[in-house]
Amino acid sequence: MNIDWNFIMTSLPLYEKAAYITLKLAFAGIVLSLVIGLVCSVILYFKVKVIDTVVQAYIELSRNTPLLVQIFFLYFGLPKLGLKMSESTCAIIGLAFLGGSYMAEAFRSGIEAVSKTQIESGTSIGLSKIQVVRYVIIPQAFSVSMPSLSANCIFLLKETSILGAISIIDVTNLTKDLIGMYYRTFESLALLVVVYLIMILPFSFILSWLERKVRYAEFGN
Amino acid sequence: MQNSEINVIFQIKNLQRLFEGLFVTVEIAFISIIIGSILGIIIGLSRTTKSKVVLFINRVYLEAFRIIPTLVWLFIFYFGVTTALNINLSGEVVSIIVFSLWGASEMGDIVRGALESLPKHQIESGKALGLNYIKLYWYVLIPQAIRRMIPGTINLATRMIKTTSLVVLIGVIDVVKIGQQIIESSRFEFPTASFWIYGLIFFLYFIICYPLSKISKNLEKKWND
Amino acid sequence: MSKNNNPVLLEIQDIHKKFEDKEILKGIDLSLHTGEVLVILGPSGCGKSTLLRCLNGLEKIQGGDIKFKDTSYTEKNTNWQEIHEKIGMVFQNYELFPHMTVIENILLGPLKVQKRDKAEALAQAEELLEKVGLLDRKDSFPRQLSGGQKQRIAIVRALCMNPEIMLFDEVTASLDPEMVREVLEVILGLAKQGMTMVIVTHEMGFAEAVADRIIFMDNGEICEESKPNEFFTNPKTERAKHFLNIFQY
Numbered sequence: 105m106n107i108d109w110n111f112i113m114t115s116l117p118l119y120e121k122a123a124y125i126t127l128k129l130a131f132a133g134i135v136l137s138l139v140i141g142l143v144c145s146v147i148l149y150f151k152v153k154v155i156d157t158v159v160q161a162y163i164e165l166s167r168n169t170p171l172l173v174q175i176f177f178l179y180f181g182l183p184k185l186g187l188k189m190s191e192s193t194c195a196i197i198g199l200a201f202l203g204g205s206y207m208a209e210a211f212r213s214g215i216e217a218v219s220k221t222q223i224e225s226g227t228s229i230g231l232s233k234i235q236v237v238r239y240v241i242i243p244q245a246f247s248v249s250m251p252s253l254s255a256n257c258i259f260l261l262k263e264t265s266i267l268g269a270i271s272i273i274d275v276t277n278l279t280k281d282l283i284g285m286y287y288r289t290f291e292s293l294a295l296l297v298v299v300y301l302i303m304i305l306p307f308s309f310i311l312s313w314l315e316r317k318v319r320y321a322e323f324g325n
Numbered sequence: 326m327q328n329s330e331i332n333v334i335f336q337i338k339n340l341q342r343l344f345e346g347l348f349v350t351v352e353i354a355f356i357s358i359i360i361g362s363i364l365g366i367i368i369g370l371s372r373t374t375k376s377k378v379v380l381f382i383n384r385v386y387l388e389a390f391r392i393i394p395t396l397v398w399l400f401i402f403y404f405g406v407t408t409a410l411n412i413n414l415s416g417e418v419v420s421i422i423v424f425s426l427w428g429a430s431e432m433g434d435i436v437r438g439a440l441e442s443l444p445k446h447q448i449e450s451g452k453a454l455g456l457n458y459i460k461l462y463w464y465v466l467i468p469q470a471i472r473r474m475i476p477g478t479i480n481l482a483t484r485m486i487k488t489t490s491l492v493v494l495i496g497v498i499d500v501v502k503i504g505q506q507i508i509e510s511s512r513f514e515f516p517t518a519s520f521w522i523y524g525l526i527f528f529l530y531f532i533i534c535y536p537l538s539k540i541s542k543n544l545e546k547k548w549n550d
Numbered sequence: 551m552s553k554n555n556n557p558v559l560l561e562i563q564d565i566h567k568k569f570e571d572k573e574i575l576k577g578i579d580l581s582l583h584t585g586e587v588l589v590i591l592g593p594s595g596c597g598k599s600t601l602l603r604c605l606n607g608l609e610k611i612q613g614g615d616i617k618f619k620d621t622s623y624t625e626k627n628t629n630w631q632e633i634h635e636k637i638g639m640v641f642q643n644y645e646l647f648p649h650m651t652v653i654e655n656i657l658l659g660p661l662k663v664q665k666r667d668k669a670e671a672l673a674q675a676e677e678l679l680e681k682v683g684l685l686d687r688k689d690s691f692p693r694q695l696s697g698g699q700k701q702r703i704a705i706v707r708a709l710c711m712n713p714e715i716m717l718f719d720e721v722t723a724s725l726d727p728e729m730v731r732e733v734l735e736v737i738l739g740l741a742k743q744g745m746t747m748v749i750v751t752h753e754m755g756f757a758e759a760v761a762d763r764i765i766f767m768d769n770g771e772i773c774e775e776s777k778p779n780e781f782f783t784n785p786k787t788e789r790a791k792h793f794l795n796i797f798q799y
Contacts, residue, residue, distance in 0.1 A: 164531075164535060164538075165531060167534075167538070168483070168487075168530065168531045168534035168535045168538060169487065169527050169530045169531050169534070170487040170488065170490035170491075170530060171487075172490045172491060172493075172501065173490055173501065173523060173526050173527050173530060174527070176501070176519075176523050177520075177523040177524060177527055180508075180519040180523060181519045181520040181521075181522075181523040181524060182520065183519075184516070184517035184519055184520040185517075185520060221641060221643060221645050222645055222647070224608055224641070224645070225641060225645035225646075225647070226647075227608065227634060228606060228608070228634055228638070228639040228641075228708075229634065229635075229638070229658065229659035229663065229707065229708070229711055230631050230634040230635045230659055230663040230664070230711065231658075231659070231662065231663060232631065232663075235662060235663070239647075239658060239662065240647060243647075243649040244647075244648065244649060247649065258391075262394040262395075263394070265394035265395075265396040265397055266396055266491060266494070268494070269494060276394070276396055276397055276400065279397075279400065280400060280404075283400075283404050289404050289405050289408045289409075290405065290408070290409065293397075293400065293401050293404065293405045296397060296400075297393060297397070297401075300392060300393055300394070300397065301392060304392050305392070308392075
């Protein structure tokens with residue numbers, strides 16, 4: 105089998121650019137979904153009337169529908185109501201919308217894992233409810249939810265592969281275009297796999313390292 | 326007035342076609358889950374082996390599906406394998422192959438997890454009661470293992486159904502594709518169709534997946550007590 | 551030396567408490583005077599821990615009233631933060647915050663709740679740590695400490711809030727026998743310094759040594775109330791006698 109190295113060399117800059125777009129959108133989506141997830145889980149914890157039902161509905165709706173359909177709705181559907189957004193904005197909103205509910209679930213199980221007596225201990229030294237959440241619950245919840253949170257991060261990064269459906273030139277869409285234009289199927293797909301390995305493996309290692317660093321709550325009392 | 330355009334989703338013809346597309350979606354997921362489960366059980370059992378080679382191959386297989394996005398696998402088979410082997414595979418067949426392999430890898434993990442979580446003393450007390458190996462597996466271990474696998478399996482099924490939405494990108498006429506066709510053909514009569522149609526498809530997925538995830542949660546709760 | 555002439559810090563009047571349908575406290579009356587050490591004894595399930603937890607508001611009462619100085623616990627806008635500051639509690643399972651070092655655990659309350667000056671709070675924390683012999687562990691994490699060390703730190707953490715009353719809920723029940731003594735000695739030291747305390751414990755020898763008054767509870771009520779030497783040598787009620795027999799071999 106002859107490998108067209110020339111093709112690979114000339115395609116590298118394209119892949120670099122596409123990878124940059126992929127990572128940029130993924131990170132924006134990840135950061136937003138972490139914020140959304142944290143806010144949602146705190147709202148659920150405090151059982152804020154009415155808003156907590158809205159949050160629960162949001163979580164169920166976004167977890168039980170595919171990202172592709174959500175993004176099509178944002179990109180093709182909403183403009184009919186006069187709300188037109190760029191592809192990048194739709195992508196980030198879509199990722200954050202879906203990711204937010206996944207992160208909320210992860211935080212929720214972390215919060216539930218903090219024992220009642222830890223909370224009482226905080227109350228007994230005079231901490232207000234908000235202070236208990238901030239100083240006692242969240243650090244420990246974070247530690248427990250870290251594995252789920254990092255799995256969600258990798259998941260969101262992988263989900264960027266579908267963004268080609270709304271014309272974003274991420275690495276997957278680039279590959280599809282290159283195959284269509286140059287028919288170098290093997291080289292293109294091989295490059296694609298390698299690029300994903302380069303993007304995901306280091307990220308995964310960093311997350312594992314973070315997981316280990318915040319394992320303090322496991323040893324607890 | 327765009328509110329009357331909601332009628333686009335109530336046209337019988339459209340609904341009919343959408344449900345046909347939904348059937349394609351669910352069918353692909355269903356077949357893949359069955360094939361994937363069978364393969365997965367074999368893989369799961371093989372993971373309890375001591376052979377380093379088998380474990381290594383298994384590990385690579387699992388990681389391959391964990392790192393490479395499903396859509397990329399679809400492309401690899403749809404464009405890559407077909408070119409390499411010089412055959413023509415339809416989008417449906419490629420989808421079933423990819424999803425079955427994905428399902429098998431995750432099922433393998435679920436099976437292994439279920440087997441490993443069984444308390445070891447069950448085996449001992451079974452032996453003490455005089456059960457031979459086969460009876461032990463059939464009456465004691467397998468029912469319990471199956472119990473522990475069900476929440477994970479339902480969760481996998483739900484994710485698979487959602488992911489089948491991707492097959493539209495390799496040309497399969499699934500519910501999303503049909504939605505797009507309806508929107509296209511309704512361009513003049515219902516200009517805002519995309520809002521309603523995608524909204525409807527959103528809810529169609531929801532009414533399939535939400536009950537499944539509720540069932541899984543309830544089963545998990547019931548069996549954890 | 552009776553401390554009954556000292557001002558009343560905590561007044562407990564006919565309190566009732568229910569858990570679901572079961573009545574746990576069936577009308578408890580008690581007065582706590584400044585500088586007094588009360589030890590509450592009783593069989594499991596008699597409600598002694600529940601009573602203790604009512605004293606700092608962790609459990610709410612459904613009948614009667616508790617008054618700390620002039621503040622009632624049953625008013626609509628009771629200042630619970632003030633009550634938590636003035637009444638410190640030490641738990642059976644230490645409940646130190648695992649994600650903070652010893653010194654961070656101790657300073658959390660003084661800095662974030664009482665908003666004290668950091669240098670001043672740190673000085674007090676270190677002084678208290680020195681007194682319990684654990685100053686060298688101030689930067690350790692709870693998981694690096696033994697049970698007895700953690701419990702002593704828990705006591706220091708509560709003391710650093712400058713409480714007027716200290717509550718101890720079976721604080722040695724989770725400890726290995728050889729660590730029980732180091733914790734009890736800290737509490738004895740506090741008693742000598744005049745700290746007002748309510749202690750729930752199973753350690754009879756300790757109870758006799760530290761208490762000004764023994765409160766014996768059974769089945770949600772106070773059965774007997776007497777001075778320690780009277781209680782242990784000559785219990786008045788049948789139930790008390792039965793209870794003490796459990797500890798004799």
